[in-house]
Amino acid sequence: MNEDEIASLTKNGIYRGEPLNGELEETHISWVILTKEHVFKLKKPVKLSFLDFSTLNLRNKYCEREVMLNSRFTDIYEAVVPVYHYDDLWYLAEGNGKIVDYAVQMKRLATARRMDNMLRQNKVRTGDVSILAHQVAAFHKNADKIYRPFELSTARALFNDIGNCINLVEKEIGPAGAETIEQSIKWSDNFLNHHAGRFQDRIDTGLVRDVHGDLHSGNVFIYKKPVIFDCIEFNDQYRQIDVLYEVAFMCMDLEAFHHPQLAEVFLKSYSNNFPCFEVNEDEAIFRYFKCLRANVRAKVQALSIGQSHKEREVRGHIRKVEKYINLMKGYMRQ
CATH class of the missing domain: 3.90.1200.10 (Aminoglycoside phosphotransferase (APH), C-terminal lobe)
Structure with missing residues (x-):
């Protein structure tokens, strides 16, 4: 996904029948969408000297590894969910059409407590x-x-x-x-x-x-x-x-x-x-x-x-x- 698509997903993406209406945070390797109850983290399609997220399969693989490895510390990691694009709309976790990416789904904690x-x-x-x-x-x-x-x-x-x-x-x-x-x-x-x-x-x-x-x-x-x-x-x-x-x-x-x-x-x-x-x-x-x-x-x-x-x-x-x-x-x- 690119930055324009991520911006559209953040505001208008559908999760459980409702628009995300989220807030976007960004690192040099990830996009993080904050909603009222959940956090959705997507890996940027980049290839650097120390990581490779350049293909859909690799991003899915490392989303799965992220959930598995972090479960050693906490239970806030809930699932890896697919991102669908269908009829000019974005869907998380369920939908029709083509899977265009994957996201790690987490429980949202209070930002003030970070x-x-x-x-x-x-x-x-x-x-x-x-x-x-x-x-x-x-x-x-x-x-x-x-x-x-x-x-x-x-x-x-x-x-x-x-x-x-x-x-x-x-x-x-x-x-x-x-x-x-x-x-x-x-x-x-x-x-x-x-x-x-x-x-x-x-x-x-x-x-x-x-x-x-x-x-x-x-x-x-x-x-x-x-x-x-x-x-x-x-x-x-x-x-x-x-x-x-x-x-x-x-x-x-x-x-x-x-x-x-x-x-x-x-x-x-x-x-x-x-x-x-x-x-x-x-x-x-x-x-x-x-x-x-x-x-x-x-x-x-x-x-x-x-x-x-x-x-x-x-x-x-x-x-x-x-x-x-x-x-x-x-x-x-x-």
């Missing part, structure tokens, strides 16, 4: 973060262990891919931002070379597991029992990671929201339930993982600049790229 929105309003409490950390640790304890060998070249490529954004960063942020990226690539190469043995040791001791892969505040709702959702389904290697890399994402995100004390609470509560710092070297690896997470977020925001059509959205993405680059600089200095 953790990132609550952080912006200083409404997240230490108790909320502690409960979330306990929940994550409990899941990690029972997650499948992955014994894939550490590949230095793959690790280097993951970090260094941000080099493709240097020209954009120099244009939108300035030479200092571009210089930080260049310095970070050299820093990362040296770090990985020096600590490659410890990365392998952590794999050998079972600390690489099949977890969430994208654990940040935008993928958590804060209720009495937190709701974790939207894990990575499109690339197993992005989800089968060192547990410290998962924890580092949430801690980096909390620090990006200027809540370092909540990051400390999360890390302490998690570690009390699932100790994952085995030797002193792991402290340095944890900081590296936070830098890598900031790196990836900067890259995602940079990609979003080219997909945004409104000046306000473009400016927002530029500010976030700058924020994450500054976080990278801070982690490197540590």
Whole structure:
């Protein structure tokens, strides 16, 4: 589907005999339609270096995987539903004519309870973060262990891919931002070379597991029992990671929201339930993982600049790229 078709589906698509009359949110790989009771998530027909949603069959496959994998965390995922186009109308879940796409159907939760929105309003409490950390640790304890060998070249490529954004960063942020990226690539190469043995040791001791892969505040709702959702389904290697890399994402995100004390609470509560710092070297690896997470977020925001059509959205993405680059600089200095 294209953007015009998605806009039509969002407002006029028929579900259970009634128009959706929904609101559309967008990421660089998905369209998300919000209705009163449900959320419908469609995958954009894109093919990138790390995912392939380019065909109808692939989008159906990854919708099914999204429901299956996220059901490990929550019951808000309800079904994969087909999208039909018939007689100039769009239908979800039932209809005649040709299936043109598939959507993941979820229960809608209160947007105000999403953790990132609550952080912006200083409404997240230490108790909320502690409960979330306990929940994550409990899941990690029972997650499948992955014994894939550490590949230095793959690790280097993951970090260094941000080099493709240097020209954009120099244009939108300035030479200092571009210089930080260049310095970070050299820093990362040296770090990985020096600590490659410890990365392998952590794999050998079972600390690489099949977890969430994208654990940040935008993928958590804060209720009495937190709701974790939207894990990575499109690339197993992005989800089968060192547990410290998962924890580092949430801690980096909390620090990006200027809540370092909540990051400390999360890390302490998690570690009390699932100790994952085995030797002193792991402290340095944890900081590296936070830098890598900031790196990836900067890259995602940079990609979003080219997909945004409104000046306000473009400016927002530029500010976030700058924020994450500054976080990278801070982690490197540590």
